[in-house]
Amino acid sequence: MQTIATINFKGGVGKTTITWLLARYVASLGQRVLVVDIDPQMSLTLAVQLEEDGRLERRFEKWYNDRHLQLRRTMVDALAQYKIRCNGHLDFPVDQNFIYxxxxxxxxIPSVVDLYWLELEYKCVNNFIRALLNRIDQYTQYDYVLFDCPPSFxxxxxxxxxxxxxVLIPVNPDVFAARGVKIMLEGLQHRLQPWHNPKIAVFMNKVRLFRDHLTKEASGYWAHVRAICYHQQHRGLSVRPLASYIPQRTDIKRAIxxxxxxxxxxxxxxxxxNELMRYCNEPEQVTQDSFQVTSNI
Ligand SMILES: Nc1ncnc2c1ncn2[C@@H]1O[C@H](COP(=O)(O)OP(=O)(O)OP(=O)(O)O)[C@@H](O)[C@H]1O
Ligand SMILES: [Mg+2]
Known part of the structure; x- marks a missing residue:
């Protein structure tokens, strides 16, 4: 099972759109895919149930109300269960009422509005996802699990x-992009290393093109983002700016x-x-600085 988290503290960059469209594409290849909406805004949960005419699919609505909520199988219920012992193990019925x-x-796994408030109450959330994935693995096997994260930490x-x-970070090539990426990468380095060192991929979404090429403006903003990535790479973070990008297109906006x-x-x-998978399957490169970190422990 490979896990991918789409995140950016900046709102509206396309986290949900990209997560959902990538998940659908990968599922169409015959891979088993689980998407997990951990954003209480519930955008992905809404996207999943939209019909072509924009109406809500009755099947999902019924499942969500009659089974997911009614039988107490939401992410909040799982967290409440986890909180009782908080020992790294999750004793929660992961079944067809939990996973749609x-x-x-x-x-x-849909989101639920209560996630907004619950996180204020629960302190022992840190290892919850690890325990949840172990629990899911006992129930069924997935090739990929994609998390749609909220625009905050x-x-x-x-x-x-x-x-x-x-970690997949979509950025919009604009004046705020480089600063946003710098904050994200420094935060990840500060909070995750040296305990965990995921591969981080940064790519552009909503790119304005002129005759199928990046505009000068977009190239300039992207150059700043790349410079930030390489700087953090030099400091031992496994981060790479991807060459692939997704343009700004009304059809992509309407796709959901x-x-x-x-x-x-x-x-x-x-x-x-493909670029993301090539990067992820590359063997870990030990840079001078990351070696320094390890040898100092
Ligand atoms: N490539 C694209 N071309 C055109 N519109 C896009 C593209 N990607 C995303 N959008 C649009 O941008 C808006 C924000 O997208 P989305 O909700 O996916 O962002 P988000 O980062 O998940 O937002 P939030 O931070 O609120 O979770 C939506 O209206 C979406 O349709
Ligand atoms: Mg979103």
């Missing part, structure tokens, strides 16, 4: 980050509301996914 079957290969997103294999995959953009998602 969108299609054969594509499953979802919550205890639950920390729990995801401290377990995930891959329409509930279908924008097939004309499939190649872009193939490129993004």
């Amino acid at each position: 079957t969108h299609s054969n290969n594509l499953h979802l 919550t205890p639950l997103s920390y729990s995801v980050l401290s377990r995930t294999d891959i 509301a329409r509930g279908n995959f924008p097939t004309e953009y499939t190649q872009l998602f193939i490129n993004l996914w």
Whole structure:
């Protein structure tokens, strides 16, 4: 099982859109995919249930109300159960009332609004995701688990980050991008190392193109982001700016509301996914600085 967390503290950069479209693409390859919505805004949970005409799918609504909520199988219920012993093990019924079957290969753990408040109450969230994934693994096997994170550093997103294999950071090439990435990467380095060192991939979403090429403006902003990535790489973080990018397109924006995959953009998602997987399957490179960190322990 490979785990991928899409995160950026900056809101609206396309975390949910990319997570959902990538998940659908990877599931279409025949891989078993689980998407986990840990954002109490519930955007991904909403996206999953939208029909082509923009209406909510009755099947999901019924499942969510009659089974997921009614039978107390939400993420909040799982956290409440975890909190009782807080010993790294989760004794919670992970079953079809907890995980929604969108299609054969594509499953979802929905979010729930209570996550907004719950994190204030629960202190022992740190190892929750690790325990949850162990529990899911006993129930069924997935090739990939994709987490859609909120635009902030919550205890639950920390729990995801401290377990995930891959951190995927979409950035919009604008004047705020480099600073946002710097804050994210420094935060990850500060909070996760040396305990956990996931592979971090940064890529551009919502890129404005001119005649199929990056505009001068977008290239300039991206150059800043790349410079930040290389700086952090030199300091021992496994981070890479990807060459693949997703352009700003109304069809991609509408893809979620329409509930279908924008097939004309499939190649872009193939490129993004393949580059991400190549990076993830590369053996770990030990840089001078990261060796220094290890040898100092
Ligand atoms: N490549 C794209 N082209 C055009 N519109 C896009 C693209 N990617 C995302 N959007 C649009 O940008 C808006 C924000 O996207 P999305 O909700 O995925 O961002 P987010 O980072 O998950 O937001 P939040 O921080 O609130 O969770 C949505 O209206 C979405 O349709
Ligand atoms: Mg989102």
